[in-house]
Amino acid sequence: MPRFEPVLLKRIDKPNSAALAGYRADGGYTALKKALAMAPDDVTNLVKDSGLRGRGGAGFSAGAKWSFLPKNHPGPIYLCVNADESEPGTFNNRILMEQDPHQLLEGIAIACHAIRSNAAYIYLRYEYGRSYRVLDAAIKECYAAGLLGENILGTGFKLDVRLHRGAGAYICGEETGLIESLEGKRAWPRIKPPYPAIEGLFRKPTIVNNVETLCCVTHILTRGVEWFKSMGVPPDPNNKRDQGSYGPKLYCISGHVNKPCCVELPLGVMARELIDVHGGGVWKGRKAKAVVPGGISMGFLSANELDTKLDFEGPGKVGCLGLGTAAVVVIDDQTSMVDVLYNCCRFMSHESCGQCTPCREGTAWMTKILERIRTGRGKLEDIDLLYEVANSMGIIPGTTICGLADGAAWPVKNAVTKFRGEFEEYIRSGRSSITPAQQLMAAH
Ligand SMILES: Cc1cc2nc3c(=O)[nH]c(=O)nc-3n(C[C@H](O)[C@H](O)[C@H](O)COP(=O)(O)O)c2cc1C
Ligand code: SF4
Structure with a gap:
């Protein structure tokens, strides 16, 4: 099997990794150029074929969600970028936004072309002050370089991106709570249906996607469907509902480990490998009693369930709610x-x-x-x-x-x-x- 090569975190340690010049020197915005030369539906189909599932928690197919938008809608259609990141233990979106904001902005522009949207809102967790400053500067750079605004890259495509600071509550991350909050109201989730794709922001068709999901889109355009599907876990033939868990994933590791960190690995790594290899083992020479597999709302793995694969299906097989945000929190054997x-x-x-x-x-x-x-x-x-x-x-x-x-x-x-x-x-x-x-x- 070929050695895994990180793509989402590839640039984060470069000096001034957030600057447009460096991003372009590394081939940035060629994926957007490629996407703009394609018909919007072809971009949607490509993302659908890649098997990309949302990284924000629910694991819904990104391409399928985009295809639920009403056909021939006169607009406006909106993209809401979910950067609220409030699930305890989760900090991968923050790294992406602070260290490589153009990777996200390129994914946003590609997604907007695919869904025929000319307006995207980044709903940013209020507490993320540095992310706000970095994204704000990156958006300004894009406008100055003709990568946002009117006639992007001379193709006639128009896109405005607005950065909105959140209201400081966990519920603002729920997609319809987020929409209510963006509209200036209390973030009370809406009863569904209608789903946002039919009636979302300002009662118009809206797609809500997580930061990491949109970053993956950029690489699917450059590297292709085969590359994306070469990583992860294919569907279980005995489970008709399993769509497979493809592509790279950012796993956060925190709690009682020696080396809390965020690592990029193919979907499906075992919890034990994350703790022992990437997290440097349980701290103070202790043992793990329980492990949160994907943010606290997913439940707990017990010590004898650490060989569970952390793909979209794995945690469910041992009674957890799902993969969630893939934020692993380790609880040692001295903790009640x-x-x-x-x-x-x-x-x-x-x-x-x-x-x-x-x-x-x-x-x-x-x-x-x-x-x-x-x-x-x-x-x-x-x-x-x-x-x-x-x-x-x-x-x-x-x-x-x-x-x-x-x-x-x-x-x-x-x-x-x-x-x-x-x-x-x-x-x-x-x-x-x-x-x-x-x-x-x-x-x-
Ligand atoms: C209480 C609650 C909080 C949530 N918080 C977030 C969040 O902070 N970020 C996020 O991307 N999704 C969050 N979600 C999931 C979103 O509702 C939605 O499924 C997601 O943004 C869709 O993007 P994706 O398909 O790219 O994953 C939350 C869901 C619930 C129920
Ligand atoms: S009260 Fe209802 S809408 Fe509000 S957070 Fe709980 S489940 Fe969601």
């Missing part, structure tokens, strides 16, 4: 899963937008139950109660508008199933993992 789960639930409860009762109430109740367990006041029945609450919320059981609730439920379901013994032991011991002062506050 009760505390870990409490933190997950507290985050989700804080970030729930509150529209759906099962999510608003469920996330709050799960946090309260875990608080009770953590403070030594838990009962054994609490474990089943936690599971029952978690099992009743989310798009999957059909009780909520968006997937935040599923992402809140999965860590709970996984933790109480895979680490039940630890929860029982904790409750039986009656111990508390908080200080007496915190305990006093928790009681009130």
